[in-house]
Amino acid sequence: MELAGKSIVLGVTGGIAAYKAAELVRLLVKEGASVQVVMSEAATHFVGPVTFQALSGRPVFTDQWDSRVDNNMAHIDLSRAADALLVAPASADFLAKLANGLADDLLTTLVLARDCPLLVAPAMNRQMWDNPATRRNVASLRGDGVLIVGPGCGDQACGESGLGRMLEAAEILDEMVAHFQPKLLAGKRVLLTAGPTFEAIDPVRGITNLSTGKMGYAISRAAREAGAAVTLISGPVCLPCPVGVRRIAVTSALQMHAAVHAQVADNDIFIAVAAVADYRPAQFVEQKIKKGLRAAAPTIELQQNPDILGEIAALPEPPLCVGFAAESENLAEYAESKRRSKKIPLIVGNLIGDGFGGDQNTLILFDDDGQHPLPPAAKIDLARQLVVRIAMLLEKR
Ligand code: PMT
Secondary structure: OOOOOEEEEEEEEOOOOOOHHHHHHHHHHHOOOEEEEEOOOOHHHHOHHHHHHHHHHHOOOOOOOOOOOOOOOHHHHHHHHOOEEEEEEEOOHHHHHHHHHOOOOHHHHHHHOOOOOOOEEOOOHHHHOOHHHHHHHHHHHHOOEEEEOOOOEEEOOOOEEEEEEEOHHHHHHHHHHHOOOOOOOOOOOEEEEEEOOOOOEEEOEEEEEEOOEEEEEEHHHHHHHOEEEEEEEOOOOOOOOOOEEEEEOOOOOOHHHHHHHHHOOOOOOEOOOOEEEOOEOOOOOOOOOOHHHHOOOOOOOOOEEHHHHHHOOOOOOOOOOEEEEEEOOOOHHHHHHHOOOOOEEEEEEOOOOOOOOOOOEEEEEOOOEEEEEEEEEHHHHHHHHHHHHHHHHHOOO
């Protein structure tokens, strides 16, 4: 459980996205957080307090003059008890009040009285989000240290489409979890590869492998949680891009090679998680190869792909390079030999069977200090442990 022991006050303001806040409460509680919901009066017109009470297991506060708090100072008591305040959805009106220090109801008052971090997830029509007044308010909130989560882009309840819709509940949950992670890579830039590559034979066939991208996506998320600006160059996978990560989609090893070279400048760290095809068909057959046209089974001549990690590690001023090695036997021997041949400070070994496809993995890190086994765990937990090791190596550089 990612939020065990955390107390979160969830503020809900008036907007149609208030219905998503109900799902958000469910997800926060599922991750172990205790959630106290505080609603603006306008929010109660969209979703009833009873819904939030049922999901959070606590009575909801809506009124500044609520007498349930002994000293009648709900705004102080509620904010003091919280590890973080989260307002989702945050309407344009709420952002304007917050930016100007106005406090005319329970939610705005307790937010003003806070002594803990504040995250807000804006939700409004795209023109309202684009309005210079809102832009000004958001900029000044950022300056005040408020973490603005989203908004997302897409269809809006009003029938328009654009930037302004509230992020999905799962994305806001990820942002909340990220908020509590140590910022070991603050200010750093991280470039990753993830997933398989697909080497086309003809318009419908190709050579690929069983990598799902889960490990690489988990590391992207962990690096971003640790405060890094993350660019993820991803082979073809079916995973959503982690919130706040910039993703560049590629298909073949040559495309991945070109994308890495185009992006690598100014990165502090390069992590090659992708299972890159070592070979591609020497020729792409323009039309679908037909079975009946040849007497013998066709042969496919292969040509070697460039070693992306090897090339990046050989740059005159390379970023800190981290490789992966998935092996079916002799893990230590093969992983160390890859580390030496590619001249990289750290390689992450995993035995095939553990690594490909699943949500869990078992890893061994190999660096100049020796071997560091990471026992079986969810890929996101392993990714966070890897980030700790990378941060240590970066500091030593
Ligand atoms: O995606 P998942 O399903 O979660 O699975 C994760 C994984 C098993 C794919 C991942 O953890 C992993 O081990 N990836 C590396 C697979 C591998 O053994 O690659 P390799 O031995 O071919 O390459 C060694 C290293 O060089 C890797 O860092 C690879 O990204 C890099 N490489 C390889 C070939 C190439 N042409 N260019 C490269 O950059």
